[in-house]
Amino acid sequence: MRTVIITGGSRGIGAAAVRKFAAAGDRVYFLYATSEEAAHQLAAATGALPIRCDVSEEAQVEAAFSQIPDVDVLINNAGISEYGLIQDTDPAKFRRVMDVNVTGTYLCIRAVLPFMLKKHAGVILNTASMWGLVGASCEAAYSASKAAVIGLTKALAKELGPSGIRVNAVAPGVIETDMLKSFTASDMEDLRQETPLQRLGRPEDVADAFWYLASENASFLTGEILNLSGGFVV
């Protein structure tokens, strides 16, 4: 039985991943920031174990991972977005996006490495975005953070490959979750039409990609950024 840690597991893509891995019999722990009720409902429905932890806070990450006996797969999924013109993005907001999306990813990787290095095995999956590949107007902080996640993924694939650890990322396109709740129905319809596959992504699409990347079928795959955008970005 693998031990799988999923950050940002209380909602959206992370919750779909919790459901997928737990249903397959993995021992799943998931981290969340504030959604206590959603986390406990998901835990009750799946048997996964929730831990409250802000991934951007070093002490909280250390405390969370000290409760986990082993790690085979880490899925760094916790993330936040920020919309607005760059001149309207104040430094605190810019830093917060970097802290959660980039530093949070780094801190969780740092926390699992002792387990993985000891076993000379492990899988680390990061969550980028198509905007980290090509950049989005009015999402400069978010795009920069996801480009950093891509750089981190590629660098660590090289650094950790000789230690038996694979590091890959998924770069989703438009996925229907709370992250897009500020978009109107008409915005969402425009995005659907702009997507060559003519549908919006579902959290389960990303969970399926995590599943593949974590599996033995992907045993020769590392340093890859899987573009999961329905063709939006090619």
Ligand code: NAP
């Ligand atoms: P979501 O529905 O807003 O869920 C975000 C999750 O991250 C929640 O579980 C939230 O926990 C957790 N989280 C946020 N800040 C955290 C922190 N500081 N510490 C720990 N957990 C934290 O978002 P989503 O759409 O599922 O996004 C998941 C990932 O996919 C993100 O990295 C996002 O950037 C990426 N992504 C999403 C899309 C999309 O279109 N939706 C596209 C590309 C990439 P709480 O519930 O406790 O707040």
